[in-house]
């Protein structure tokens with residue numbers, strides 16, 4: 001029988017695997033049955049977790065408030081800024097009259113993931129920003145970025161995660177130097193590709209040297225979100241994954257710690 005499968009059916013199957021639906025032919029039943037790889041793209045929160053080095057921001061703290069020995073139950077309480085570790089920037093972070101983190105529609109938090117790797121460029125220029133030429137080169141090789149994609153920018157900065165000064169790229173004057181998006185790239189991705197959100201493995205979707213936070217404004221003005229300090233991007237292929245973005249639901253929050261899962265066919 002197998003010898004007589006029409007060629008067109010084979011083509012349809014191949015097209016289904018290469019389509020825009022993220023993990024392609026994987027179904028939710030496959031995922032539920034354990035027939036998928038799931039990569040955790042979030043860092044754990046602890047006292048050393050990186051956060052935006054702004055005034056009044058503070059490290060994560062966790063205090064034990066009940067113990068098994070004394071209370072028969074182990075329980076803790078925590079204190080943290082919204083923008084710490086792997087987190088989302090809600091649309092209200094930089095723009096008025098935009099939704100807070102609790103108002104982002106669940107359907108906007110699941111979508112096909114795209115990974116654009118600028119590690120080689122960032123290697124020689126810590127201030128590097130993704131260009132529209134980089135996007136064109138990626139699309140030349142992998143096809144057009146699908147509408148509704150969640151774009152993850154891999155800069156290689158993940159390897160500095162446990163070195164805060166290096167991760168921030170601090171210079172002698174206290175300035176920050178780490179790669180991210182340029183405004184022109186953000187505009188193209190948001191307005192011409194219609195992506196759901198922009199993520200990055202550094203502290204900010206704007207470069208460390210940015211003073212205007214242009215990318216934040218472009219993303220948030222369009223009602224879209226950012227994802228910062230995204231982990232483990234070296235474990236993902238350029239496309240063919242589905243991302244599940246699950247932020248803490250803080251009423252009117254401007255962001256919050258976020259668990260991000262990448263679902264992909266078993267390798």
Ligand SMILES: [Zn+2]
Nearest residue numbers: 083089228255
């Ligand atoms: Zn943020």
